[in-house]
Amino acid sequence: MIEVQKLTRYYGETLAIEDVSFQVGKGEIVGLLGPNGAGKTTTMRIITGYMPPTSGTAKINGYDVLEEPQEVKRRLGYLPENPPLYPDLRVSEYLAFVARLKEIPSGEIERAIDQVIEKAALQEVRHKVIGALSKGYRQRVGLAQALLNDPPVLILDEPTVGLDPRQIIEIRELIKALAGEHTVVLSTHILPEVEMTCQRVVIINDGRVVAEDTPENLTTRASGNLRIMLEIQGDGSRATQLIKQMPGVQMVQEQSPEVNGHLKLLVECERDLRSEIARTIVENGFSLFELTAEKYSLEDIFLKLTTQEEVLEE
Amino acid sequence: MKKTVAIFQAEMKHFFYSPIAYVVIALFTVIVGYFFYSNLSWFVEQQYMDMMRSSQFGGMGRARLNVNLHVITPYFFNVALISLFILPLVTMRLYAEEKKAGTVELLYTTPVSVGNIVIGKWLAGVVFYLIMLAPTVVFNLLLFLYGNPDSLPVLAGYLGLVLFGGAFVAVGLWISSLTENQIIAAIGSFGLSLLLWVISWAAEFSGELLAPVFKYLSIINHFEDFARGILDTQHLAYYLLLISTGMFLTFKSIESSRWKA
Numbered sequence: 001m002i003e004v005q006k007l008t009r010y011y012g013e014t015l016a017i018e019d020v021s022f023q024v025g026k027g028e029i030v031g032l033l034g035p036n037g038a039g040k041t042t043t044m045r046i047i048t049g050y051m052p053p054t055s056g057t058a059k060i061n062g063y064d065v066l067e068e069p070q071e072v073k074r075r076l077g078y079l080p081e082n083p084p085l086y087p088d089l090r091v092s093e094y095l096a097f098v099a100r101l102k103e104i105p106s107g108e109i110e111r112a113i114d115q116v117i118e119k120a121a122l123q124e125v126r127h128k129v130i131g132a133l134s135k136g137y138r139q140r141v142g143l144a145q146a147l148l149n150d151p152p153v154l155i156l157d158e159p160t161v162g163l164d165p166r167q168i169i170e171i172r173e174l175i176k177a178l179a180g181e182h183t184v185v186l187s188t189h190i191l192p193e194v195e196m197t198c199q200r201v202v203i204i205n206d207g208r209v210v211a212e213d214t215p216e217n218l219t220t221r222a223s224g225n226l227r228i229m230l231e232i233q234g235d236g237s238r239a240t241q242l243i244k245q246m247p248g249v250q251m252v253q254e255q256s257p258e259v260n261g262h263l264k265l266l267v268e269c270e271r272d273l274r275s276e277i278a279r280t281i282v283e284n285g286f287s288l289f290e291l292t293a294e295k296y297s298l299e300d301i302f303l304k305l306t307t308q309e310e311v312l313e314e
Numbered sequence: 315m316k317k318t319v320a321i322f323q324a325e326m327k328h329f330f331y332s333p334i335a336y337v338v339i340a341l342f343t344v345i346v347g348y349f350f351y352s353n354l355s356w357f358v359e360q361q362y363m364d365m366m367r368s369s370q371f372g373g374m375g376r377a378r379l380n381v382n383l384h385v386i387t388p389y390f391f392n393v394a395l396i397s398l399f400i401l402p403l404v405t406m407r408l409y410a411e412e413k414k415a416g417t418v419e420l421l422y423t424t425p426v427s428v429g430n431i432v433i434g435k436w437l438a439g440v441v442f443y444l445i446m447l448a449p450t451v452v453f454n455l456l457l458f459l460y461g462n463p464d465s466l467p468v469l470a471g472y473l474g475l476v477l478f479g480g481a482f483v484a485v486g487l488w489i490s491s492l493t494e495n496q497i498i499a500a501i502g503s504f505g506l507s508l509l510l511w512v513i514s515w516a517a518e519f520s521g522e523l524l525a526p527v528f529k530y531l532s533i534i535n536h537f538e539d540f541a542r543g544i545l546d547t548q549h550l551a552y553y554l555l556l557i558s559t560g561m562f563l564t565f566k567s568i569e570s571s572r573w574k575a
Contacts, residue, residue, distance in 0.1 A: 073425040084420035088331040100320035101424040
């Protein structure tokens, strides 16, 4: 559905993105993740045909963005970082204007507007002037605009910025509901957002793609070793000794003792040894209070990937 | 076509949803009215003195004062001059505002062509100018009510004004497409329009080769005949050329700004 090949873009002398390549299949939701200034917006602007790349190609439904921009734009809904609104127009007037730009036949405009107003929950402000709306509402008007004409491809640049927690959940639900029929690319620097909404993540840092996978794979792949946290009661050094002798255990670390005499141990092992460890501990007369496998969060991966990159550069 | 109309209508809304439109129209009408009133007063006074003189000398030495020549022709020149000052205020936001507000991102990512945008916006500027001119028609109606001027020259004069305004709107639209600052757009369009007006002065002191070029370029030289009520296709061609040049430059500036962005 979306094919991005070796996109490179310079702003004058400054390199914004370099060799960015990724693909998005039909009905997928893909998140572009990266710190501010990593090149997410530039990538999206190229895909939408807003600006041309310095080199590389972007194709939507097989149509090249540079060669057949009109065909690409007909299949696209785009919510830019700053919603492109006219503050002097009413919400309904604005949507009617965009509907006409998007070549919706006059007879269907009213219905198309009704639909997006319902989807973006704008019923209350339908006849209000956009300039008088709150940031959250403006963001939703921007989203409604992108949804007009029911485009097969949606490009959303930070769709949940400026919304309150309840609205964020609503928008995420809406985006999830769009998957299947619509192909969605969204950018964000909010990690839980990606974990919750996206099927695949493309992490961009300093203008380059540093990782691309499902959120689950990313977390397991980058973690490598499994970390297990133990809370026991008894002789700490003996417990450490016992666990260290087990095959597959790489490291045992004693955490500072807790107030009620419980000990916390951190075990790093090659595979999931939770049941073996539990048995060993109990068989040797220790009391086991807690045993949890610590997962690397996407946040850890993200920081790992984006900071590693910086270290390499230095 | 539909998209051009959509751009045009949105532009008209932007005009009339902001107070600028009303201020501009009011100011324009008042200033044009004042010029018209002073000119007409002078004319009436001359007429009166003329009558006095002719009754004293028994119909001898009567000056030939003519409404068309002494009221209507200067009136059209005055309106053109006032338009030179006011039109940059109309055209300044046409494109600069889209850039500033980021709505160009909407225009460039929907299936709208640059041609749709340029024509729609130019048309909106011209129609707004027509709306500005509408109240001034009343002044001419007064002349018809109390005198008997020729009507065709008045129509020719208005046609001239529309062409003249269309050319200034095209120039202003181009300048507006070069910047995202409305003030710069207004000053730039005013400067360029003024230059187009006075460029014929350069003909006075330039060589034989350049003099006719400067004379031809001057926007007001081509207006004279219209103001006098003469229709000449040569002048019509000039204005159409200037309008298409302005629109072409706007087209190019919008296209290239996307590559430079």
